[in-house]
Amino acid sequence: MSRALASPSLAVQRGILGAVLLIACWEGLARGLHLPAYVLPAVSDILVGLWSKRAILIDAAGYTLLEALVGYGLGCLIGIGLAVAIALVPALRSAIMPLATAINSVPVVGYSPLILLWFGIGVSSKIVMVAMAVSFTILLSMLAGLDRVDRRAVDLMKSFGAGRFGVLWRLRLPTALPLLLAGMRVSTVRSVIVAIVTEMLGAHGGLGWVIYQAVLQIDFVQVWSAIFVASAASLAFFGLIGFLERKILFWT
Amino acid sequence: MSGPAATSLSEAAAATRSITMPDSLRKLVRLLLGLAIAAVIWEGAVMLFGIRPYYLPRLSTILLAMAATPRAYVDGFLRTLAETLIGFASGGAFGVLMGIVFFRVRALREMIFPIFVVSQTIPVIAFGALVVLWFGNTLLAKAIIAFYLTFFPVTVNTLLGLETVDPKQVALMRSFGASNRQLLLRLQLPTALPQIFVALRLAASLSLVGAIVGEWFGDTTGLGVLLLQAMFTENVVAIWGALLAAALLGTGFYAVVAAVEQRLVFWSAEQ
Amino acid sequence: MQAARLPDPGPTIEAPQVHPKPEPLLELRAINKTFGSVAALSGLQANVAPGEFVTVVGPSGCGKSTLFNIVAGLEEPDAGGILRFEGKSCHAADLLGRVSFMPQRDLLFPWRNVVDNAILALEVEGMPREQARAKALKMLPEFGLAGFEKQYPNQLSGGMRQRVALMRTFLFERDLMLLDEPFGALDALTRAMMQRWLLDVWQKYRRTILFITHDVDEAIFLGDRVLVMTARPGSVKLEQIVDLPRPRRPEIVTSPEFVRLKRTLLDAIEEESMKSFQSSIAQEKSQ
Amino acid sequence: MQAARLPDPGPTIEAPQVHPKPEPLLELRAINKTFGSVAALSGLQANVAPGEFVTVVGPSGCGKSTLFNIVAGLEEPDAGGILRFEGKSCHAADLLGRVSFMPQRDLLFPWRNVVDNAILALEVEGMPREQARAKALKMLPEFGLAGFEKQYPNQLSGGMRQRVALMRTFLFERDLMLLDEPFGALDALTRAMMQRWLLDVWQKYRRTILFITHDVDEAIFLGDRVLVMTARPGSVKLEQIVDLPRPRRPEIVTSPEFVRLKRTLLDAIEEESMKSFQSSIAQEKSQ
């Protein structure tokens, strides 16, 4: 009981300790070596910059998060859907997997010119890019999870007269959940990044757009402020999925 | 040992081998057939539906354009391959290592893992310029970016895999007096291996992303350079050329990793 | 596969001691099963009449579980074998969902607690969860699991896990039940109680049961008939009718009739088990 | 934890039937073990003399495996318990690597074939792989596994898996062996052969053995002493010395002496098992 209460707080303490050490090193390096802002601004300067530009940054973060979330949701649906389709119709595997691998082995950013061409410079192209990036990770994780099911357990379900769908729903999906959720957790961060990267190639707004503008205006404090905001947003997203993961996977 | 059972086993092995040969050949033929069909569909669809080349050029046009400057594609392919491999190998090794360290040393995990997560939330493009600033236009700089994208999923999955080890099996090993090292090598890593390979397959793709994006910071050779160039000269044919080359590289690399996985993780092969 | 669908082969040629019931529920003829280079079953032949309780004994690794997998519909026998269920020739796969099967390993799902593991088959059948749970909860005490309904499998002892698996099978009510060493991990008394209870259930509902065990006493005590299997590749070596009166009292095990049957069976099994150990004995002698 | 390191409590107060050997190899006093709200063991007390063969029986879920886990060093008893090995007071963890332990589930590694699973403990000890394999290959026939050395666990029958696990334990040669239902999944004859073989090994090498079983015949046939455990929370209800002459012949099971012992033990077990089923019986009566 007391351990259950004490250990997370210890974990948090250590996490904070790690963060503090990192920030101290950074601050010390930047201040100690008098690094100019265009090499590496001090954390304190970044935080000050962040505060002064908070309105712009919050707006941009909202814009980016919207793209990331919608794309993420879409990507999860597509990835899970494909994996489930493969699980239900094994013949699909040899059709879907090589194609998915080929598509995924080109960096999503590689498609950006085509996606921007096809979907325009607005929000939809970012969503498509995020969905593409997320769906493959989810597909792989989910499939690995679905595949690792115990053959004898499948046999048992079959002997109960369970069809493919029954086996999938009652056995394979629960077996796949830990891997799926791990994939979903990793994907949170990627979704924000892909949204930002695509914004940097052409957008009406968002953190990537802010970063791109700031680079060209040689405002590196603003670049880092935007990166901080992006990090915080991804981290919150990551934490949320991690929280759900722990709630869902009570038996592990 | 060389009783009748042993003979029948080796016979069985020989039998399986003689079945595998045409099997792999058949797979290859099927693959080539699949590719040919895809090519015909592509070519046919563009001609049939009159798709404008700015949206989708004919496959033959793309292949001819690639054949016109083969050196550019071959050099780019090899260079990107080298960057990818270095990034993948170092990222994979570091990822597994950190997974193990985090698994073993809870305090380190609690201190550093959040920082790893934070590091992954920084878009590469934002700090790619810094990498050029620090490491110049070197192969190393690209490999570092590939490494940066690769190690994290491997760490996460290694950790996850190590944690799924059956405590009863750990207990058994412990009862044999197994040291931590033996526990790791003989039980925990093998148990985690399927999970690690899921991440490595992902990492195969991510390391290529890293290499290509890395080449967007003022490099002279590589598929990323070709892609960027095509992108900004709005040369849709060349974009597709670079995409096809990247797809070939990525799919090939992925296939190699998947093949290694099938060899090493034979026991989890299901259905 | 086509070869398996031969026309009805007419009345089966039966050994004299075979049960004389006219229409078997399950009929197996010339069943072979090979895994790579290992022949698990070879030329197996057996009939099971409706409502009959048939026990199966045989040396370890002789193919008993393989036989069950075939009858449960999970594995097709090699081409040429004949499989008939309720008088109709069929593929093994046609039997999926028509027999209730308890595998040798418990195969509980770690994310389901005791009750939810028990109602798995009911859920598959489409029974609403609450109704299925209510049904299962009522049975818990009978299986010695009262108070454990909310536990997860990793919190149970070996015997308790097996009882949950058994309960799951019982809740899946089918004419034919296949039980693969269901009492293997139970202590003597729990085992004896489960045996008596099983006989009660069987007599009440007249479900046909095929029952694998390693305990000859158990095989005789429970069965109408005992099938003794040969060493790998397995086939039926002996079909022994057990014509002890029912209901059977625990004391029956000391009756001369029982002891005589046991002797016959042990001799048959011993002969087969010996084959598995031929080489080991040769080795021991040479030392 | 400090409480466990009490000064030597002097000569133990022993029930009259306890083995009179002067220096026990293993000594357990006032052992408790609680999992959350479930008390698995409570006030357990037992001694095992060097070279002794002690069998343990008790109702399912009474804490036998838990006891073994403690003696194997895998689980610490609750504070206050006393554990002594080779005359020295110690923590459970100190026993790691000093007893050879066969768990109830086989726990074979799916990525290792039969031989490599068998040599696991030898490898851990640092024996070169080839040497260990040679040693294991020689033992395969004795375990009825000849010709199966290259198979992987998922290609084995239940009994074969158990034999591989048993072989793994035997290759790990330690003074104290803990066997948790090692013959549970074996057929009658294989089981009888393994029993005789185990007695041979035990007499030849005089290893001390603690052996869990559900089969009272087996417990008497093998043991110098039978410990009967109470229902959960488990403790030792009865220590029954088996003073049958050795070597024991299979025929011994029909001797009056054997039958008398069996009656005593069954009565004790029955009383305990009944407790587990109290509620179930109440329920059955009410129907």
Add this chain to the structure above:
Amino acid sequence: AELQKASLRLKWLPQAQFAGFYVAAAKGYYKAEGIDLTINPGGPNLLTENLVATGADTFGLSGGTDSVFAARDKGLPIVCIGVSHQITPFIFVARKDGPVKTIQDFKGKTVTTWFTGANHVLNGMLAKEGIKPDELKIQPQQVSVTPFVDGSVDVITATYYNEFYTIQSRMPKDSLKTFVAEDYGITFPRDTLIVAETTAKEKPELVKAFLRASLKGWKDAFSDPKGAVDTVMAAAPTLDRTQQEFMLTEVKRLMTAGAAAKNGMFWIDADAVKTAHDFFLKYGVISKPLDLAAAYDASFIQSVPVADRLP
């Protein structure tokens, strides 16, 4: 003698826009001046001023006068030693048959532009015409000109040498209407050669040598355009030759326009720089007046005889 290592960071990917440098390198003009020069391409995510200021690169061909102002304004220690494009390289393009006939027609229309300098040109032109930027829909311009060709954008920004070519290859030239900055009295010289302040101070000979070699390269490039495009295409083989030849022609026009016609290539036109500076100051693009003499140092280019600077 020992060759001195140096690098030139371009503002963009290899193309005929930078032909002279590639020709000079290929013909060994830098080696002849004692410089072992590496040409590093730029790209969308790199800022040449930054790389030169930090010393990662010795020389830079950076965005233009606007980006030099911005860099100096932020305290980056760089100096401009020459200006390549003497007049604004951007134009704004509309369809002849479309609704935009005059700049007044921009009102309420969709205009795309780059927010990397070209936006200032647009704002300047609008200001001269008394139009406020919020009266039209100004959007960031993406890579592709397709939205304009498709008609979903009314006015697009184009460089003479690049996008204008692409547009013309997809719709007839006489269907286009162009708006030129100079017609509205605005000039933004672009493509500035820069070095770090320390380089300018400590290695003036290196800088001069670099300029001499580069100018020779450019002269060769203009006298043998086909050969120059060959050289560029050796560095970037997938480029479109016709487009590169077109680019070189246009770049020559931009490099030899205005004061350069008389004073030669890379001339720093102090008046044009001053006008641009005042304009930026007025619109708050830079925070404070800059010391133009320190930011633009013409002494290096003037060390090369005028004859060697004329193509």
